[in-house]
Amino acid sequence: MPTPDQYWLALQQRVCAKCVDGDGAGNCRLAQNVECALKTHFPLILGVVQSTSSDSIDPYAERxxxxxxxxxxxQSADNACRLRDDVDCxxxxxxxxxxxxIEEVQRAEVNR
Ligand code: SF4
Ligand code: SF4
Incomplete structure (x- = not known):
């Protein structure tokens, strides 16, 4: 079973490297007082993805x-999010x- 660090490293290499808030090499350029939901909620995100299985992205996105x-x-009480609306999350x-x-890291480990 891959460790959370292995998942996070892969996310940095593939997601942060392409993120508009990154430097193109996997490093985050967000100001220190600005939180990235991927980073802040990483353990929860990992758990949700690992416990979901579908060929469609919709169930993952919904969960x-x-x-x-x-x-x-x-997110406000009426489920609105300004960052989401501004494509800033x-x-x-x-x-x-x-x-x-996440699923590729999981599969790579299973196939070893
Ligand atoms: S904002 Fe989040 S996803 Fe983007 S580079 Fe920073 S940590 Fe990675
Ligand atoms: S879309 Fe908004 S509420 Fe959802 S994780 Fe991102 S910042 Fe938080």
Whole structure:
């Protein structure tokens, strides 16, 4: 079973490297006082993806949005999120890639 660090390293290499808030090499350029939902909620995200199985991204996106956005400080009581509306949340922007990376790490370990 891969460790959480192995998953996070793969996410940095594949998601952060492509993120508009990164430096293109996997390093985050967000200001220290700005939180990235992918980083803040990483353990929860990992658990949700690992406990979901579908050929479609929709069930993953729905479960991630229900669980992560449900506890995120950026979502208001009426389920609105300004960051989501402004395409400013890395988790929301990269759902398909995040799921793909986590499942690839999982598969690589199973096939070893
Ligand atoms: S905002 Fe999040 S996804 Fe983007 S580079 Fe920073 S940590 Fe990675
Ligand atoms: S879309 Fe908004 S509420 Fe959901 S994780 Fe991102 S910042 Fe938080």
């Amino acid at each position: 991630l949005r229900n669980s992560v956005c449900g506890i995120c400080i950026n 890395a988790l929301d922007r990269y759902y398909p890639l995040i799921v793909e990376v």
